[in-house]
Amino acid sequence: MNNVKTPKACLQIQKDIVLGAYLSYSTNKALKEHLKTCPACRAFAELQANIKDRLTAEQSAQSPPERTLKQLHLHLADRLQERNATAWRRLRQLLAFRMRFDHAMAAVIVVICFVWGLGRLHTIYPPKSAKPIKYHADQSVIETAQATLLLRAAAEQKLGRPISEDSLYSRFTFTM
Amino acid sequence: MDWKILYSHRTDEALMARVQKGDARAMTVLYERYNRRLLVFFRRMLGGKQVAEDMLQETFLHLIDRAGLYDSAKKFSTWLFCIAYNLCKNEYRRRQRRKSSATIEDLLHSDYPLADNLTVDLHEEITSRFFLEAVFRELEKLGPERKSLFLLRCQQELSVHEIAEITGLAEGTVKSRLFYINKILADRLESFHPSPHKA
Numbered sequence: 001m002n003n004v005k006t007p008k009a010c011l012q013i014q015k016d017i018v019l020g021a022y023l024s025y026s027t028n029k030a031l032k033e034h035l036k037t038c039p040a041c042r043a044f045a046e047l048q049a050n051i052k053d054r055l056t057a058e059q060s061a062q063s064p065p066e067r068t069l070k071q072l073h074l075h076l077a078d079r080l081q082e083r084n085a086t087a088w089r090r091l092r093q094l095l096a097f098r099m100r101f102d103h104a105m106a107a108v109i110v111v112i113c114f115v116w117g118l119g120r121l122h123t124i125y126p127p128k129s130a131k132p133i134k135y136h137a138d139q140s141v142i143e144t145a146q147a148t149l150l151l152r153a154a155a156e157q158k159l160g161r162p163i164s165e166d167s168l169y170s171r172f173t174f175t176m
Numbered sequence: 177m178d179w180k181i182l183y184s185h186r187t188d189e190a191l192m193a194r195v196q197k198g199d200a201r202a203m204t205v206l207y208e209r210y211n212r213r214l215l216v217f218f219r220r221m222l223g224g225k226q227v228a229e230d231m232l233q234e235t236f237l238h239l240i241d242r243a244g245l246y247d248s249a250k251k252f253s254t255w256l257f258c259i260a261y262n263l264c265k266n267e268y269r270r271r272q273r274r275k276s277s278a279t280i281e282d283l284l285h286s287d288y289p290l291a292d293n294l295t296v297d298l299h300e301e302i303t304s305r306f307f308l309e310a311v312f313r314e315l316e317k318l319g320p321e322r323k324s325l326f327l328l329r330c331q332q333e334l335s336v337h338e339i340a341e342i343t344g345l346a347e348g349t350v351k352s353r354l355f356y357i358n359k360i361l362a363d364r365l366e367s368f369h370p371s372p373h374k375a
Contacts, residue, residue: 064211080198
């Protein structure tokens with residue numbers, strides 16, 4: 001670097017020129033006044049303007065390759081296809097749990113059997129905590145558990161052996 | 177075309193939001209807005225038409241691949257030049273590893289075209305080219321980081337705030353470095369503008 005002495009005021013002015021876009025109206029006015037009287041700063045400003053002008057001119061002289069845009073379109077289409085395929089694959093994975101078909105069918109049958117069995121068990125052995133369902137008949141309230149007991153007692157007496165609840169309701173009806 | 181008129185009124189950020197959804201037209205408009213700016217940036221940063229064209233394509237491929245990462249609250253040009261800046265850094269690292277960094281001579285004898293417009297005064301064109309080559313010869317000496325700061329400010333006319341975001345430097349650092357670079361250029365390019373302050 002050359003041995004250059006620049007006055008402090010000029011240094012500030014030159015900083016302002018470099019960061020020109022940030023100057024207030026008053027600073028800008030002061031800068032213009034200074035440039036009228038200071039050839040060094042004027043030269044600095046002209047150099048800055050010269051560089052910017054030539055760089056801008058250089059930009060407009062560019063001719064971007066035509067093939068690039070075509071390749072970008074292809075890439076974008078690929079990415080879009082890939083994204084859709086990924087979404088579909090995820091959904092399939094979510095549904096199939098990556099299981100084989102026969103395994104999946106076996107699992108479905110086991111679940112159906114379990115639910116059916118649970119239902120049967122509940123019918124044969126109703127939970128003790130279950131509250132009896134009440135219904136209205138001829139303005140008098142009858143509790144189903146009581147009715148079941150009465151019906152079962154009558155049926156067992158008639159058959160001469162114990163009877164399950166399913167058989168009880170399929171073969172006998174409670175009438176008032 | 178109708179869609180070009182329609183899309184040309186949209187902001188970069190709105191177009192980028194459409195690119196995120198896979199809109200090829202929005203990408204075309206963004207490409208047309210920025211291709212020259214990026215091309216000239218890469219040519220000055222990395223020297224060479226072919227490299228610059230490859231980098232331009234690479235930048236937009238990154239844009240497509242990482243579209244989901246773009247935050248529409250941020251300025252698009254900052255994000256785009258951030259990608260470009262990082263690509264330049266990677267290229268410099270790659271060149272350093274291979275020890276085949278572009279020399280000043282490469283840049284001076286690069287395949288830089290004269291202006292396409294033949295009506296431009298040839299003398300002016302040659303002077304301009306000579307002047308710019310002198311500027312970039314000096315910038316080469318300052319290193320790639322300072323050259324990129326200079327280009328982002330003087331060539332791309334980005335704000336100090338944007339440059340700080342792109343480079344990851346503090347705004348104060350960007351300001352002081354920009355001044356330092358321009359001061360050095362002014363001192364070293366005295367032959368173009370003789371300074372009366374010389375002792």
